[in-house]
């Protein structure tokens with residue numbers, strides 16, 4: 001933890017900067033992959049989905065000529081297409097092959113490992129349970145790798161929707177950017193509902209997510225106010241905000257300093273700054 005004295009006032013204002021914050025290795029690799037393509041070729045690079053969930057990164061790459069698309073139907077045949085750090089489903093890969101696109105895969109290796117597990121267990125006849133957010137591209141990509149039956153479980157309510165069939169067996173995987181406590185709580189409810197049919201827990205929350213969450217939890221003890229730098233569509237940034245809020249501290253999720261209102265700093269002397277794994 002780094003402590004910076006901001007100013008001498010009646011009471012000293014102190015800014016605590018989380019030591020573990022910002023870009024993770026998977027995000028850095030994805031951005032560098034696109035930048036290398038820009039440096040080494042004149043062709044337009046299309047990227048399926050935002051390469052990482054950060055407004056500034058996206059705007060900067062768009063300025064350099066990158067085109068972000070959600071649907072690869074709009075990508076011209078034979079063009080260069082990059083898969084974002086969140087990964088894609090098998091059907092997206094198949095569609096890209098049909099269009100003879102030149103693929104560069106910037107999927108984080110940790111997400112790729114989850115894809116392999118999902119494929120492996122589903123081919124072994126397990127029903128897959130994915131703990132995560134059904135609209136998040138990582139869960140869309142992972143569920144799109146599963147040949148057989150699967151459930152997406154976002155919360156305890158979803159657990160109740162699972163009605164096991166005779167001799168059905170289950171394996172559970174998680175999104176990488178969840179809170180460990182919440183995913184373990186959901187797993188315990190699944191275990192209660194499914195008993196021995198459910199395999200031991202595969203908690204796939206990545207190290208980068210855990211480190212950033214632990215750092216903000218520790219610093220929250222010292223803070224009156226926390227700024228989490230990150231975009232609203234960044235899952236790991238939103239988790240940092242939620243975790244800090246649970247510690248009883250006022251928290252703002254901001255893209256940059258322009259979102260800070262002077263009024264929010266009035267009578268505030270201990271401020272923590274951190275940022276999500278997709279924030280520069």
Ligand code: SF4
Pocket residue numbers: 024025026027085108109110111176177206207208209236277
């Ligand atoms: Fe990979 Fe974790 Fe970073 Fe996501 S947050 S890109 S899973 S290291």
